[in-house]
Amino acid sequence: MRQARRFHCQAESVAGARHFVRDVLSDQSRETVEAAELMVSELATNSVRHARSDFELAIHRTRDEIRVEVSDHGEGQPVLRSPTPQEQSGRGLRIVQELAEDWGITPSPNGKLVWFSLPLRPSSARTAPARTSSASAQASESESRSSASRDHPPEQSHQAGPDFRAARSAYIGPIRRYRTSCPFTAQSLIAKLWRSGGLLKRPVDDALPVGLTATLGARLDCLTRRERAGNSKWLSQDNLPTETWHCGWAGPVLRFETACARAVIPSC
Amino acid sequence: MAELEAEPPLKAEPPMLRIDMRLDPTGAQVVTLAGELDSSNAATLQERVASIPPRLAAPLIFDLTGLRFMDSAGIAVLIGAAAKASSVSLRNPSPIIRRVLEATGLTGVFLIESRAIES
Numbered sequence A: 001m002r003q004a005r006r007f008h009c010q011a012e013s014v015a016g017a018r019h020f021v022r023d024v025l026s027d028q029s030r031e032t033v034e035a036a037e038l039m040v041s042e043l044a045t046n047s048v049r050h051a052r053s054d055f056e057l058a059i060h061r062t063r064d065e066i067r068v069e070v071s072d073h074g075e076g077q078p079v080l081r082s083p084t085p086q087e088q089s090g091r092g093l094r095i096v097q098e099l100a101e102d103w104g105i106t107p108s109p110n111g112k113l114v115w116f117s118l119p120l121r122p123s124s125a126r127t128a129p130a131r132t133s134s135a136s137a138q139a140s141e142s143e144s145r146s147s148a149s150r151d152h153p154p155e156q157s158h159q160a161g162p163d164f165r166a167a168r169s170a171y172i173g174p175i176r177r178y179r180t181s182c183p184f185t186a187q188s189l190i191a192k193l194w195r196s197g198g199l200l201k202r203p204v205d206d207a208l209p210v211g212l213t214a215t216l217g218a219r220l221d222c223l224t225r226r227e228r229a230g231n232s233k234w235l236s237q238d239n240l241p242t243e244t245w246h247c248g249w250a251g252p253v254l255r256f257e258t259a260c261a262r263a264v265i266p267s268c
Numbered sequence B: 001m002a003e004l005e006a007e008p009p010l011k012a013e014p015p016m017l018r019i020d021m022r023l024d025p026t027g028a029q030v031v032t033l034a035g036e037l038d039s040s041n042a043a044t045l046q047e048r049v050a051s052i053p054p055r056l057a058a059p060l061i062f063d064l065t066g067l068r069f070m071d072s073a074g075i076a077v078l079i080g081a082a083a084k085a086s087s088v089s090l091r092n093p094s095p096i097i098r099r100v101l102e103a104t105g106l107t108g109v110f111l112i113e114s115r116a117i118e119s
Helices: A013-026 A030-051 A094-099 A134-151 A152-159 A165-170 A185-198 A212-219 B042-050 B072-084 B095-103
Strands: A002-009 A057-060 A065-073 A101-109 A110-117 A176-179 A222-226 A233-235 A253-256 A262-265 B017-023 B029-037 B060-070 B086-093 B109-115
Touching: A013 A030, A013 A057, A030 A057, A030 A065, A030 A094, A030 A110, A030 B060, A030 B072, A030 B095, A065 A176, A094 A222, A094 B095, A253 B029, B017 B042, B029 B042, B029 B072, B042 B072, B060 B095, B072 B086, B072 B095
Parallel strands: A176 A262, B029 B060, B060 B086, B086 B109
Antiparallel strands: A002 A057, A057 A065, A065 A110, A101 A110, A222 A233, A222 A253, A253 A262, B017 B029
């Protein structure tokens, strides 16, 4: 199903685009609607302010995800930046990067299309209680981890591979960013997270050996490698890439998702 | 965009933003925002904030209780204000705003005041 609307190149269109996406996704959870609305606002602002172009907003629904596209006639390409906390601007695409399940930029003959996707999450089917405060994240981590291990026992993860889809639909907490030194490998990154106690705090099942493979099998539900164009590829503990990577937009970005935590790496 | 070329682009209404400014009994400057804050009206807020007379060590509080929406254009104004005030507090930011502040590494720039959220 596809619903689309065109908007004039004027500042007010940004609000119009937001209201359109809010209406189209009115059956979705508040979290999904608000994230979609915010990302549409950022992309529509880019079209109006930077591309100085009319734009089209299209919303596609598939069986399990929402894909939102903003296309315009602008020549330049939006750039993902990493502003310091004191810098006032440059956070538009960064917000898309943080909130979207996946996103990308596709050049077209007469402009470009920027898209993002979110999992379909109907408002009546909340899978976990909403977290209202990040201060409680630490305390709730063990709670959601125990529920994750109940839903996806380690034995099952080892045999059949992690259940990515179930883990993604159960995910609800904030995205966390982790610093890493440059260059890095997937293995060094995971070892660092393990040591820092951020993502992989302690074994879900203490009977498992505390080796990297075992802990990964137990707790790393999803691992996405995201390339520059926003294309992503699901990885598992069995096929961790071995090459050396560098931080920044020129290289791949790893997204970790577990039922209890989500991290975007790197941030250096 | 070709398949919709025949249909005229949509004209949209500007978003509503209400800005109320007052001094609270402790001497803090409170800016209460309601409605939607985006790139179309961030400049208006910027002007109002810039008009606040500079007073030494006076904290600035943005009351976001009634603010339904804010994007990075609004965040930019708040960061600009934080550079000039002794401290900037955000009162009752919505969950999505908190999430964005956390995700973009801005929680250290502002003091967050939140009342307990009823479920």
